[in-house]
Amino acid sequence: MKPLHNMRAGVFDSGVGGLSVVKSLLESGLFSEIIYFGDTARVPYGVKDKNTIIRYSLEALEFFKNFDIDIMIAACNSVSAYAIDELQKNSNFPVTGVIHPGVLAVKNKLQDTNSSILILGTKATIKSQKYKFFLEENGFLNSFSIAPSLFVPVVEEGLFSGEVLQSVMKHYFKDIKSDPDAIILGCTHFPLISDAIGKYFPNSTLIHSGDAVVEYLQNEYNLDKKFDKTDMKFFASENPDGLKRVAYEWLNLEKI
């Protein structure tokens, strides 16, 4: 793949969750500008079917064509699972999701292909089996998947710790007998409860999409950490002010 000629990224997510990927991108200094589009009017994608996810993703692509972006990053795992090929086919800039980078991060961190890997994601992401497929392509045959559907609403309710989160984790994790070697946080919301998941499985390595994407972009496109400051532009299909409020908080941005 040819190297990028300049440093403007379009980041697409179904809602605000993709800001957890933006956070890593901002810290990385790889881009001079990031244009974020959250499809907040139609969030969540994780319960929708393949054709709907592809259709919505192609609409987002049309939006990004209004800007001179160098790369489009689908921060949403459900988009990454179903729409990357379609997005790539219909654009003249590279498009990357978070699944391939996530699997490469597992490979870099664990080496031993006998490692046990727990994939956490939305129903749509898990159903696609894309993580499992890429892991197997890289020799990791010992993976298993859970779609903890209540994690997203629990995070959106701000319950990053406490009794509700504990009972929800217990509900989904009750059959797991020992800590997996790695846990893929395969949904943009899950990094917000990574502390609680890490305490539940103290011996597991957690894989974060944002960090994985930064590592991937550095390796794949030879990008350097050369920008001290990244300009941010935020767009949303509904309530852009709400998105900006969350962004200021999560990303510690100055008021735009």
Next chain:
Amino acid sequence: MKPLHNMRAGVFDSGVGGLSVVKSLLESGLFSEIIYFGDTARVPYGVKDKNTIIRYSLEALEFFKNFDIDIMIAACNSVSAYAIDELQKNSNFPVTGVIHPGVLAVKNKLQDTNSSILILGTKATIKSQKYKFFLEENGFLNSFSIAPSLFVPVVEEGLFSGEVLQSVMKHYFKDIKSDPDAIILGCTHFPLISDAIGKYFPNSTLIHSGDAVVEYLQNEYNLDKKFDKTDMKFFASENPDGLKRVAYEWLNLEKI
């Protein structure tokens, strides 16, 4: 308002939840035919803003104009809270929501206007203050509201009892010192956990939208229980087969 001339209802909901209202309508025998449209591609509405809810509702109205319906019933509380006036303005058949009927059901069941009333609903419904407003119009000044956002995903996960539901109820209800006289189940999903809510508040009268709508239609339009059988047609903006599967289960329908 003029009485209905025939007995075909269009029932609109953001997803499958409105089937809990259809269940009551089927048992009532008020209609010869019910046409159900669930906007499953864009569910849930309860987190969307007013203008989006109105826009989506008017699109559903256009859909129903393809059928010769006599009345449109918005089973979704968020639609009932924001879009009834717009729907009524743009149609030549009557449109009813579930909020006004719900408040009339409170009035019929409690009489005493000093009764304490807990309104449960989505964020959008509670924010609209429509239940509170109609209750006050009917003399009930002692109401309070909670938006237990996790109830919908907990119901969609099928957790109608057990530890997760208990911890979630405790989270939202922990500050309530004594059983309210009535609890309005102001979201189509909540009747599915009415047993658990009833056990949590054993001295409260629960108000169910479906039963309230049936009572309202009988009183407002002098409708009789005269149809032994109601034909059902199901439409969905995504995955209509999924909607039909849920419908067969919830409504004990023969395969269509």
